[in-house]
Amino acid sequence: MSASKKAALTVTTATAVAALLPLLTAAPALARPVADTKDKQPKPPAVMSTVGGSLLGRPGTQVQLGAGAPVLPKQLSGRSWIVADAESGDVLASHNAHWRLAPASTLKMLFADTLLPKFPKEQAHLVTPEDLKGVGEGSSLVGIKEKQSYSVHDLWLGVFLRSGNDAVHVLAAMNGGVPQTVKDMNAHAAELQALDTYVVSPDGYDAPGQVSSAYDLTLIARSGMQKAEFREYCATARAKFPGEQKKGKKRETFEIQNTNRLLTGDYGIAPYKGIAGVKNGNTTHAGSTFTGVAERNGKVLLVTVMNPAGTESHAVYKETQRLFDWGFAAAGKVTPVGQLVPPKSARTDSSTDGTAPAPGKNKQSDTVRASAGSDKPGGVGTALAVAGGALVLLAAAGYLVNRRWPLPELVRRRHPQGSMRGSDQGPDPDVNP
DSSP states (O other), X not given: OOHHHHHHHHHHHHHHHHHHXXXXXXXXXXXXXXXXXXXXSOXXXXXXXXXXXXXXXXXXXXXXBOTTOOOOXXXXXXXXXXXXXXXXXXXXXXXXXXXXXXXXXXXXXXXXXXXXXGSOTTOEEEOOGGGGTTOOTTOOOXXXXXXXXXXXXXXXXXXXXXXXXXXXXXHHHHTTXXXXXXXXXXXXXXXXXXXXXXXXXXXXXXXXXXXXXXXXXXXXXXXXXXXXXXXXXXXOOEEEEXXXXXXXXXXXXXXXXXXXXXXXXXXXXXXXXXXXXXXXEEETTTEEEEEEEEEETTEEEEEEEEEEOOOSTXXXXXXXXXXXXXXXXXXXXXXXXEEOOOOGXXXXXXXXXXXXXXXXXXXXXXXXXOOOOBOOTTOOBOOOOOOOTTOOOXXXXXXXXXXXXXXXXXXOOOOOTXXXXXXXXXXXXXXXX
């Protein structure tokens, strides 16, 4: 080959390589951030608790679809979630059910389930400066004032509706202080077999070592819903709360609204048809968390979603809605992947790991099924029931089997004109940095 042809070929090759070089270098530059982002996402433990069944201890999604069962929704980004039948205790599907994660204010469900029976709601308490010590900076508050008197009923409204850490601390002070309350909550979690749960701060404020799981939060919610006052408080959309008492003047009240967006329909989230509680939460460490209970056509489901990674606004509520929709459509068409276990004191079986319900105690009698009420948007006139399921009849435990607990009238949501707020009205107030 002549020198001139060699030179021309060299120039042509060099030109071609130069043209391809941006394409060759572009692919790794684009792919690398995706890989890095994925690698930075926490991964669930390879081995987790098997309370409730061996499948629940496996990482990833667990579901056993039967004939005619719908597939799970595609838009699910929660690190952990669970769908369970509140009455039978059947776990219809789960994702990293026993992953121990920060619970945020959903931990207030355990606080309420532990302390609600201790004080009559008419009891009044004069708040001292000591009562409010230790409330975390940036906490969600209902507006408790020092040297003001509040009834226990007022304080529980503050806990359930506004997720008020100030109300939690006052009730904890009435219970002997935060350390005693934490001790009581951990003991109650152990009794419920919520063994993934460890309490450090009773209000759910981020604290080192404080964890729970989607399984445990669902278990706790199921226990709480068997208490009439728990059901009423978590189903209350709005209430009047006492303002500051000024000398010589009548004490005024102001309205507080539940921060559960599936109940109130605020911040661009529509009220979910059949919703009846339970609790939402949001902290810097935990992200968004939510446990909800809803009824449709006589079926009552519990759904918990923890820390969605999705970019859509209010993802925790939207993913909960999708899982509720799926659960109602899939009920009776899937094989359960596990069970919500009974409390330790309610067990009659001989197993030691809490995975096996007492024989014959996990079925609900058709004779006790009450018909559902109105499911019209804007009001849940349902006869919601959270049956004891696997909970056997023990006087000491205080649980009832095959019994429906009707939802009170307070579950009826009212939406006066102008009460709906759009998503541009500021952040969700239930945020504890």
